[in-house]
Amino acid sequence: MQISELQWVQIFTAALFCIGLYAAITRKNLILILIGVELMINAAIINLSIADYMNGKMQGQMMSIFAMVLSAASVALALAIIIKTYKQFQNINPDKINQLKN
Amino acid sequence: MQSGFLHIANVDLFMYRWMMLISLPIIAFLILLFIKKNKITNSLALLPALSILIFSSFHLIGNTVTETFIKNIDWLSIANLNINISHMIDQMSIHMIFMVAFITSLVIIFSFEYMRDEEEYSKYFAYINLFMFSMIALVLSANLFVTYMCWELLGFSSYLLIGFYNKKQSAILANKKAFIVNRIGDIGFLVGLMILLSVYQTFDYRLLNEYQFEVLKDMSLQQQWLLSISGYCFLIAVIAKSAQFPLHIWLPDAMEGPTPISALIHAATMVIAGIYLLIRLQFLLSIDVHNTMIIIGSFTSFMAAFIALKQYDLKKILAYSTISQLGYMLSAIGAASESAAFNHLYAHAFYKASLFLSAGSIIHFLHHQYHYQNDKDAQDIRNAKGLIKHLPITFIAFTFSAASLIGIPLFSGSFSKDAVILEVFDFSIYQGSVLLETFAVLNLATVFLTALYMFRVYWYLFLRDKIAEATAVAESKIFKLVLLILVPFSIINISAIKNTAHTGFVASNIYYILIALFGIAFFIIYTYYKKERTTNNFIFKLSANELYIDWFYQKLIVKAVMMFANGVKFFDKVIVDGIVNQSANLTIFISKIADGIDRYVVDALVNNIALLARRIGDLIRAFQTGKVQSYFALSVFILFIIILILKA
Numbered sequence: 001m002q003i004s005e006l007q008w009v010q011i012f013t014a015a016l017f018c019i020g021l022y023a024a025i026t027r028k029n030l031i032l033i034l035i036g037v038e039l040m041i042n043a044a045i046i047n048l049s050i051a052d053y054m055n056g057k058m059q060g061q062m063m064s065i066f067a068m069v070l071s072a073a074s075v076a077l078a079l080a081i082i083i084k085t086y087k088q089f090q091n092i093n094p095d096k097i098n099q100l101k102n
Numbered sequence: 103m104q105s106g107f108l109h110i111a112n113v114d115l116f117m118y119r120w121m122m123l124i125s126l127p128i129i130a131f132l133i134l135l136f137i138k139k140n141k142i143t144n145s146l147a148l149l150p151a152l153s154i155l156i157f158s159s160f161h162l163i164g165n166t167v168t169e170t171f172i173k174n175i176d177w178l179s180i181a182n183l184n185i186n187i188s189h190m191i192d193q194m195s196i197h198m199i200f201m202v203a204f205i206t207s208l209v210i211i212f213s214f215e216y217m218r219d220e221e222e223y224s225k226y227f228a229y230i231n232l233f234m235f236s237m238i239a240l241v242l243s244a245n246l247f248v249t250y251m252c253w254e255l256l257g258f259s260s261y262l263l264i265g266f267y268n269k270k271q272s273a274i275l276a277n278k279k280a281f282i283v284n285r286i287g288d289i290g291f292l293v294g295l296m297i298l299l300s301v302y303q304t305f306d307y308r309l310l311n312e313y314q315f316e317v318l319k320d321m322s323l324q325q326q327w328l329l330s331i332s333g334y335c336f337l338i339a340v341i342a343k344s345a346q347f348p349l350h351i352w353l354p355d356a357m358e359g360p361t362p363i364s365a366l367i368h369a370a371t372m373v374i375a376g377i378y379l380l381i382r383l384q385f386l387l388s389i390d391v392h393n394t395m396i397i398i399g400s401f402t403s404f405m406a407a408f409i410a411l412k413q414y415d416l417k418k419i420l421a422y423s424t425i426s427q428l429g430y431m432l433s434a435i436g437a438a439s440e441s442a443a444f445n446h447l448y449a450h451a452f453y454k455a456s457l458f459l460s461a462g463s464i465i466h467f468l469h470h471q472y473h474y475q476n477d478k479d480a481q482d483i484r485n486a487k488g489l490i491k492h493l494p495i496t497f498i499a500f501t502f503s504a505a506s507l508i509g510i511p512l513f514s515g516s517f518s519k520d521a522v523i524l525e526v527f528d529f530s531i532y533q534g535s536v537l538l539e540t541f542a543v544l545n546l547a548t549v550f551l552t553a554l555y556m557f558r559v560y561w562y563l564f565l566r567d568k569i570a571e572a573t574a575v576a577e578s579k580i581f582k583l584v585l586l587i588l589v590p591f592s593i594i595n596i597s598a599i600k601n602t603a604h605t606g607f608v609a610s611n612i613y614y615i616l617i618a619l620f621g622i623a624f625f626i627i628y629t630y631y632k633k634e635r636t637t638n639n640f641i642f643k644l645s646a647n648e649l650y651i652d653w654f655y656q657k658l659i660v661k662a663v664m665m666f667a668n669g670v671k672f673f674d675k676v677i678v679d680g681i682v683n684q685s686a687n688l689t690i691f692i693s694k695i696a697d698g699i700d701r702y703v704v705d706a707l708v709n710n711i712a713l714l715a716r717r718i719g720d721l722i723r724a725f726q727t728g729k730v731q732s733y734f735a736l737s738v739f740i741l742f743i744i745i746l747i748l749k750a
Contacts, residue, residue, distance in 0.1 A: 025735045033731075094730045 017043035117173035126150035127235035134228035147227035155203035190244030233259035246305040276355035283352040287342020294335030333391040344376030357417040365458030395436030400541035403429025407551035412645035437529035446518035452591035456503035483562040499585035514595035553623035
């Protein structure tokens with residue numbers, strides 16, 4: 001079976017997504033979870049731009065740049081929230097932050 | 103005497119005075135019951151008796167009560183039956199009240215000395231006051247219902263006083279016996295009361311007396327029969343209260359009480375309540391009842407005199423002599439001679455009180471003398487020694503009252519006893535019945551026996567052993583006073599009620615026979631007891647063992663009652679209890695089944711439903727970890743599944 005170029009890239013992004021998913025599920029540190037989430041977003045973005053590139057069009061790459069900017073903004077916001085959380089609980093382990101439980 | 107204090111102008115006022123007077127003893131009773139012995143105990147105890155004595159003696163001496171005064175106070179009204187608290191005073195009741203108050207006063211004074219060392223000193227006088235209240239209320243009562251209440255109260259106060267030495271087992275047994283035997287009589291009284299109520303619808307003595315002749319004419323045979331039965335019922339009541347033949351057994355045992363109480367209640371006053379009741383109810387008694395009374399009375403009197411012959415307990419001898427004299431009274435009523443019965447009752451009350459108080463003095467003396475010799479019984483006449491020297495006044499009082507009891511001519515007892523014997527003879531000859539004539543002759547034989555046992559006691563007490571001992575104590579002033587007051591009453595019978603029939607010293611030939619009998623009696627005593635022979639033939643045994651009557655009751659009636667009680671107990675234990683237990687077992691069995699159903703069906707259902715809910719809950723709970731990352735993983739997993747489904 002012949003594997004095309006696009007398929008190689010898709011395998012790579014799928015691996016990247018899985019790594020990010022694993023990090024987001026297993027890490028006990030909010031910052032590392034955030035990194036995992038960012039990895040998954042980037043996998044999606046790479047998928048988007050490569051698929052557009054293969055079609056010879058530019059709209060997809062434009063959407064990718066927008067998404068990257070938006071993700072950067074959301075990372076800044078998420079970091080701010082993490083800092084606030086740390087100040088509140090002296091801790092950024094999601095398992096220990098369980099005020100909503102009970 | 104028709105003016106001044108003694109003239110009864112206002113009957114209401116006169117009766118109210120009486121009611122105030124009879125409330126005095128009950129007040130004294132209530133106070134004395136709750137106070138300890140102190141300075142006022144004596145005066146409080148004596149005051150009611152003394153005030154009644156003074157009031158009644160004025161009226162008795164003044165002879166002001168010439169008619170019957172009645173005062174009715176409404177009390178109960180049930181349907182068409184009105185029960186009044188009625189009081190009636192006539193010549194007989196004023197005599198009785200005087201006698202009761204007089205003897206009670208003397209006994210209370212006597213007891214100041216006699217009971218001095220008792221712990222429950224004031225309680226004793228409280229009981230005496232309760233007794234006096236019930237006796238005087240009974241005498242005053244003009245209504246059978248009130249009489250019945252007083253009758254019960256008499257029995258109760260007698261019970262209290264017999265058992266006054268409540269640490270002595272024999273006293274407790276004696277008062278129980280007296281109470282139970284009296285209950286038999288009370289049942290008779292109650293049944294008689296109910297029959298009278300059903301026939302006449304009233305309890306009033308005067309109304310009963312008036313109705314008697316009106317109603318008798320148009321009465322059915324059955325009602326006449328009922329009335330005769332009611333007469334028998336009252337006779338049973340009297341037999342128990344006045345200690346007549348089948349039910350006399352309580353009186354000798356009642357001597358366990360203090361001696362002054364024996365003088366007051368069991369000789370002079372309470373036991374004559376029955377005689378008094380019969381005198382009041384004479385109109386009710388049919389000819390059959392009269393004949394029965396003569397038979398019972400004469401037989402009792404002979405039997406008691408016979409038993410007294412071989413007794414050694416001084417008080418027991420006197421108790422049997424009381425029974426004997428009460429038998430005379432009953433036979434006199436049986437002979438339809440109420441006046442003879444009343445006169446004998448009146449004379450007997452005084453001389454018997456005197457005899458008993460002398461006995462109290464003797465026992466007191468011997469008790470002190472034998473204080474350190476517990477093996478010697480102070481009541482045993484064989485232990486009496488040197489009494490004439492140390493107890494001269496007692497000796498005089500005893501001599502006079504014993505002479506009166508025997509019926510030595512010119513003493514009070516002789517006239518009344520003479521009248522009784524003559525009346526019974528007259529009646530039985532008039533009836534023409536050989537049986538009654540036999541019992542009339544038995545009365546004469548009793549005179550002989552009375553002389554015999556009384557002289558025997560006299561000889562044992564005073565004549566046998568004149569040697570005095572150095573440790574003796576003299577009789578106290580109080581004893582001397584009381585006994586000296588009583589001496590004249592043994593000689594003169596102060597009753598103003600005239601005997602209806604022939605009386606008097608030379609009225610009959612019988613008197614000469616009597617004197618001859620005394621002579622023979624004295625001779626027998628002198629020759630027989632002087633040698634102090636102790637023979638044990640059958641007749642002596644009978645007398646010494648009180649005719650085996652107690653033994654007979656114990657063997658026959660008590661045993662039968664106990665057997666019946668045991669039978670009932672067996673029936674109760676085995677059959678009734680068995681049924682109850684089996685039904686209980688059945689119930690337990692049924693409830694066990696119900697328990698099984700409940701436990702294994704209903705509970706199981708409920709529990710399993712609960713378990714199901716719990717399992718489901720557990721399942722769902724497993725997902726709710728509260729951890730963000732597991733939620734996240736779960737949502738990703740579900741997303742994959744959705745994608746897979748959509749793709750397919």
